[in-house]
Amino acid sequence: DAGITQSPRHKVTETGTPVTLRCHQTENHRYMYWYRQDPGHGLRLIHYSYGVKDTDKGEVSDGYSVSRSKTEDFLLTLESATSSQTSVYFCAISEAGKKETQYFGPGTRLLVL
Amino acid sequence: AQRVTQPEKLLSVFKGAPVELKCNYSYSGSPELFWYVQYSRQRLQLLLRHISRESIKGFTADLNKGETSFHLKKPFAQEEDSAMYYCALRSYNTDKLIFGTGTRLQVFP
Numbered sequence: 001d002a003g004i005t006q007s008p009r010h011k012v013t014e015t016g017t018p019v020t021l022r023c024h025q026t027e028n029h030r031y032m033y034w035y036r037q038d039p040g041h042g043l044r045l046i047h048y049s050y051g052v053k054d055t056d057k058g059e060v061s062d063g064y065s066v067s068r069s070k071t072e073d074f075l076l077t078l079e080s081a082t083s084s085q086t087s088v089y090f091c092a093i094s095e096a097g098k099k100e101t102q103y104f105g106p107g108t109r110l111l112v113l
Numbered sequence: 114a115q116r117v118t119q120p121e122k123l124l125s126v127f128k129g130a131p132v133e134l135k136c137n138y139s140y141s142g143s144p145e146l147f148w149y150v151q152y153s154r155q156r157l158q159l160l161l162r163h164i165s166r167e168s169i170k171g172f173t174a175d176l177n178k179g180e181t182s183f184h185l186k187k188p189f190a191q192e193e194d195s196a197m198y199y200c201a202l203r204s205y206n207t208d209k210l211i212f213g214t215g216t217r218l219q220v221f222p
Contacts, residue, residue: 031208042213042215090156
């Protein structure tokens with residue numbers, strides 16, 4: 001497995017609370033991505049980053065923000081969690097974006113009550 | 114619009130039977146197609162990509178541009194093939210992957 005870790009691996013929180021998920025890589029890859037995985041929807045891109053402090057929105061970015069202050073860390077924040085954000089969140093990395101495949105982290109299971 | 118369709122949510126076969134997981138895509142240019150596999154409660158792993166034209170774990174997939182399909186095939190399914198399979202597309206000029214909704218393959222002994 002590529003050196004990708006996610007923390008926490010499981011989290012239960014209440015509606016309206018802020019939540020931050022962390023993705024950490026040791027591969028020095030330039031591109032990082034956040035997806036959510038839901039039954040019947042597959043994986044959908046939330047946000048991605050193509051470099052430090054360079055981020056862009058994905059398909060389902062509403063309600064989420066991201067930050068990347070250093071190459072190895074990509075943070076996903078739910079400013080005010082809602083039940084519809086209950087999901088499994090996967091981080092992915094790729095070396096050069098267009099030419100390389102993406103490698104995935106182990107996932108974070110988030111339950112919003 | 115770019116889209117990946119996996120019409121089967123669940124595919125159940127017996128060990129030793131042939132398997133074909135369907136994937137159709139919608140894209141006007143020249144896409145890159147991938148198959149990812151996710152074993153129970155594990156991370157997604159790349160299974161194969163069309164440009165490499167290789168066989169991984171006995172699986173193959175051929176890009177058919179005329180039918181806009183990238184079906185995944187294996188002649189003899191094994192129990193350890195039971196997993197969730199995702200087809201994904203990456204357009205030529207972007208770095209984003211578009212995933213299908215996935216097909217769960219169950220291989221019974």
